[in-house]
Amino acid sequence: MSEEVDAIGWNAIDTALENIYGEQQARHYGTSIPYMLGGNDPLDGISVYSAEQPVPHWHYVTYGFSDLYEKESEDETYSGYGFELTMRLAKEPGEDEPPAWCMNLLQNLARYVFKSGNVFHSGDHMDANSPIRLESDTRLTALGFVTDPVLGEIHTPNGMVEFVQVVGITADELQATQMWNTNGLLETLKTYYPLYMTDLERPSILERPEALEAITDGAKREGSSTGILFVEQLDWRGGEEGDEAGIYILTVGAKQAAIVGGLLSGRLPYNRTLTLVSSSCQIVLKPGESNAVEERDGGIDLLLSPETAQEWGFLLQPVAGKIIPPSFPSVIIEIVPTHIKDTDGNIVQTIG
Structure with a gap:
């Protein structure tokens, strides 16, 4: 120096x-x-x-x-x-x-x-x-x-x-x-x-x-210390403006679907919330006695019963497709493929 x-x-x-x-x-x-x-x-x-x-x-x-x-x-x-x-x-x-x-x-x-x-x-x-x-x-x-x-x-x-x-x-x-x-x-x-x-x-x-x-x-x-997770492929639509009134569609990328499912078991049973964030929205998963959907500016809150939280932990897997959870049929989970790209933007791997 x-x-x-x-x-x-x-x-x-x-x-x-x-x-x-x-x-x-x-x-x-x-x-x-x-x-x-x-x-x-x-x-x-x-x-x-x-x-x-x-x-x-x-x-x-x-x-x-x-x-x-x-x-x-x-x-x-x-x-x-x-x-x-x-x-x-x-x-x-x-x-x-x-x-x-x-x-x-x-x-x-x-x-x-x-x-x-x-x-x-x-x-x-x-x-x-x-x-x-x-x-x-x-x-x-x-x-x-x-x-x-x-x-x-x-x-x-x-x-x-x-x-x-x-x-x-x-x-x-x-x-x-x-x-x-x-x-x-x-x-x-x-x-x-x-x-x-x-x-x-x-x-x-x-x-x-x-x-x-x-x-x-x-x-x-x-339990899990991960209270906030950035999910690049994350979105929701539905409610009164959806394909059917009262039906919500939650979209998650395949790469992080299983991670979200695993985190549910490490957060909600310990009375902790899990916040999923993307560039366009925020979805908060909360423990509840019964299932419910609460809309707010920029996103939604999903209250999941212990039974539903456990069910979603099994259903969220890195496989593309639509899932209608038996215990919460008003929320459809849509898992979409995730494309992993190299530094030049070329797809080197597809998950789901």
């Missing part, structure tokens, strides 16, 4: 890393054109450290989500967005340089934050809809987020910064986080992959009977 710039936030991150890695010189990858000047990369840079314990790995740390120089954010408690991202990637034998794809992934996550304003917290998860390393056969197709177990959080002159670690997870592990919670799943993962290590070659931990049992027991004991 230039000595002419009072980089108090940057220096605070450096100090935290020096406390761990001592005099090791980090490999630092900066941005040639600053984002504010039209550059494509929001982060000012990413440092990577080589670690040998508990297993050989690369430790990536971002610079740019927090206030690196003078205080810019209005919140006095937090620096910038209040976090920086980290990632631990298992090192391949003989690997001398950290893989660049991880840095591209972290920059892509930064683009999402800078454009949407949404921030990452410990306990969050995200579906990448493709291998986290593009053009690879890794089974890791989603991300979990957890507080970095070594860096934790620091207090800087610009406010607090939490180091949030990005962890690659499989599709079925993602579903397990939704049925239970991300931190519970990642704590189970850490038993086999210390420090929440991302290993592109690993199988799902749900293939381990003891891990599956722990996750299943946790979900049964605590």
